[in-house]
Amino acid sequence: MGKTIVEKILSAHTDTDNLRVGDIIKARVDFAFANDITAPIAIKYFKESGARQVFDKKRVGLIPDHFAPNKDIKSAEQCKLLKEFAQEYEIENYFEIGKMGVEHALLPEKGLVLPGDVVVGADSHTDTSGALGAFAIGVGSTDFAAVMALGEVWLKVPSTIKFIYSGKLKKWVSGKDLILYTISKIGVDGANYKVMEFSGEVIKGLSMDSRFTICNMAIEAGAKTGIIEPDEITLEYIKGRAKRSFQIYNSDPDAHYEKIIEINVSKIEPQVAFPHLPENTKPISEAKGIKIDQSIIGSCTNGRIEDLRIAAEILKGQQVHSEVRLIIIPATQDIYLQAIREGLIEIFITAGGAVSTPTCGPCLGGYMGILAKGERAISTTNRNFVGRMGHPESEVYLASPAIAAASAILGRIASPEEVK
Amino acid sequence: MIIKGKVWKFKDNIDTDVIIPARYLNTSDPKELGLHCMEDYDSEFVKKINQGDIIVAGRNFGCGSSREHAPIALKAAGVSCIIAQSFARIFFRNAINIGLPIFESVEVVDQCSPGNILEVDTVQGVIKNLSKDKVYKTNLLPEFILKVISVGGLREYVKEELKRREKNV
Ligand code: SF4
Numbered sequence: 001m002g003k004t005i006v007e008k009i010l011s012a013h014t015d016t017d018n019l020r021v022g023d024i025i026k027a028r029v030d031f032a033f034a035n036d037i038t039a040p041i042a043i044k045y046f047k048e049s050g051a052r053q054v055f056d057k058k059r060v061g062l063i064p065d066h067f068a069p070n071k072d073i074k075s076a077e078q079c080k081l082l083k084e085f086a087q088e089y090e091i092e093n094y095f096e097i098g099k100m101g102v103e104h105a106l107l108p109e110k111g112l113v114l115p116g117d118v119v120v121g122a123d124s125h126t127d128t129s130g131a132l133g134a135f136a137i138g139v140g141s142t143d144f145a146a147v148m149a150l151g152e153v154w155l156k157v158p159s160t161i162k163f164i165y166s167g168k169l170k171k172w173v174s175g176k177d178l179i180l181y182t183i184s185k186i187g188v189d190g191a192n193y194k195v196m197e198f199s200g201e202v203i204k205g206l207s208m209d210s211r212f213t214i215c216n217m218a219i220e221a222g223a224k225t226g227i228i229e230p231d232e233i234t235l236e237y238i239k240g241r242a243k244r245s246f247q248i249y250n251s252d253p254d255a256h257y258e259k260i261i262e263i264n265v266s267k268i269e270p271q272v273a274f275p276h277l278p279e280n281t282k283p284i285s286e287a288k289g290i291k292i293d294q295s296i297i298g299s300c301t302n303g304r305i306e307d308l309r310i311a312a313e314i315l316k317g318q319q320v321h322s323e324v325r326l327i328i329i330p331a332t333q334d335i336y337l338q339a340i341r342e343g344l345i346e347i348f349i350t351a352g353g354a355v356s357t358p359t360c361g362p363c364l365g366g367y368m369g370i371l372a373k374g375e376r377a378i379s380t381t382n383r384n385f386v387g388r389m390g391h392p393e394s395e396v397y398l399a400s401p402a403i404a405a406a407s408a409i410l411g412r413i414a415s416p417e418e419v420k
Numbered sequence: 421m422i423i424k425g426k427v428w429k430f431k432d433n434i435d436t437d438v439i440i441p442a443r444y445l446n447t448s449d450p451k452e453l454g455l456h457c458m459e460d461y462d463s464e465f466v467k468k469i470n471q472g473d474i475i476v477a478g479r480n481f482g483c484g485s486s487r488e489h490a491p492i493a494l495k496a497a498g499v500s501c502i503i504a505q506s507f508a509r510i511f512f513r514n515a516i517n518i519g520l521p522i523f524e525s526v527e528v529v530d531q532c533s534p535g536n537i538l539e540v541d542t543v544q545g546v547i548k549n550l551s552k553d554k555v556y557k558t559n560l561l562p563e564f565i566l567k568v569i570s571v572g573g574l575r576e577y578v579k580e581e582l583k584r585r586e587k588n589v
Contacts, residue, residue, distance in 0.1 A: 024562050049578040140488060142517050142574055149578045154565065193509040224509060
């Protein structure tokens with residue numbers, strides 16, 4: 001019987017023959033990383049383990065992005081720990097402010113995670129890199145410490161659910177809408193422990209930026225990870241970025257899937273996830289009119305250049321509503337610079353938006369846009385849990401950059417159609 | 421490793437907030453956490469359980485937040501092993517990482533009653549229900565997982581593995 005892409009990647013990274021779903025294996029890790037929240041505990045454990053060096057100085061990443069640029073003294077101390085550890089152990093991929101970006105956007109951009117890799121990150125949205133055809137999973141700090149010391153991770157071989165998307169996308173419907181729609185169909189534990197393999201003609205037609213958005217949110221359906229088979233678009237993205245060799249894997253036509261779910265996209269409208277779960281998704285036609293106080297465009301989900309271009313297209317020549325704070329956060333420095341070169345930042349500022357240096361910031365209620373009691377935000381991020389962006393009685397609605405931009409202009413949740 | 425203990429039976433979907441309520445997460449001291457284990461489910465649980473007892477539960481044990489505190493609290497309260505129909509993904513990982521043996525078996529769970537005495541051979545993957553005189557075979561845990569469990573968790577395992585590698589160089 002054939003194998004899925006994930007089974008092939010795992011087979012290539014372990015000494016066990018004949019992998020079966022449910023087997024527990026040790027897998028060699030190609031790249032491991034952590035951030036300013038998860039790395040400090042791991043660093044402590046790593047040092048206690050007696051390890052004298054990390055398994056490979058080129059294959060460990062430390063990215064201060066959550067509360068960096070340091071938002072307070074505590075975060076400053078955490079970030080300092082990362083920096084000192086990186087110096088002491090000569091870790092090459094430490095990203096200081098000014099070179100930094102949100103980890104899941106930064107690592108693919110720098111060519112540090114590649115197709116066919118096993119990637120382990122101490123952050124739940126590590127699944128983002130699955131868009132490159134890598135097996136990328138989020139783990140805890142203890143696991144990350146062990147990977148830094150040994151270069152391997154234990155895991156259970158997961159089964160895969162295949163999603164096949166067909167049809168023609170309506171105007172303004174993006175990767176974000178497809179994944180929100182999918183999560184609403186299967187629920188926040190609909191893929192618990194399993195891999196979500198995204199495929200079909202619609203996925204093949206999407207840019208890398210949109211694919212990252214889709215894989216980013218697989219975890220919001222409980223999945224172990226999301227993955228997309230590499231194709232020409234993937235290779236085009238990798239070109240000039242990859243710093244080492246990599247391997248392309250594809251699923252066999254007769255691979256065994258736990259389930260195959262077919263989704264016709266032709267009728268799907270832009271989606272909005274209502275508080276307080278990503279599965280509470282409704283089409284934009286049922287969400288219009290809800291008053292908002294803030295609009296966030298950014299994060300590892302939707303802070304890439306394509307997202308900023310769409311937002312700029314809608315905001316061009318418009319003014320942000322007088323009672324709305326529009327905050328735009330390019331996910332990496334390269335994206336930021338590109339946006340400046342293309343004139344997007346000028347459009348944002350002229351429209352009355354605030355633009356920030358890359359950071360996770362408001363996405364997890366850190367800083368740079370916290371909600372007061374009773375306030376409501378539309379956001380291109382990935383989680384709308386209670387209190388995620390501030391006060392426990394505030395609300396977050398999740399949507400695409402197009403919806404977030406249109407809503408910022410009209411002061412209420414709105415479709416771009418209403419702006420023009 | 422042979423584990424023998426009395427069964428405490430739980431239903432499906434026991435979440436990490438039940439295992440250790442969030443109000444106690446301001447500490448990571450196992451002793452402290454152990455004192456409040458399952459408190460909202462049964463306030464007497466910690467008093468009633470004996471060192472070495474075994475939890476038997478339905479589907480999706482340990483769902484909810486990803487905190488390592490949950491298996492730590494169970495282990496510190498005296499739980500020696502958990503057998504469930506299935507585990508939530510992160511709980512499964514965390515339990516192994518802190519050295520708490522866990523097994524998935526629908527059969528064992530279906531056929532055992534509260535208070536039964538189980539004997540678990542973690543190496544052979546054999547579970548005996550001594551009260552009912554039944555023997556079950558579950559999936560063998562791979563050697564290195566057994567090692568992780570026997571040394572007391574992933575952090576200890578890393579230390580030993582590093583020493584072993586050093587000797588082999
Ligand atoms: S942007 Fe948000 S979801 Fe992404 S890594 Fe940062 S905090 Fe997590």
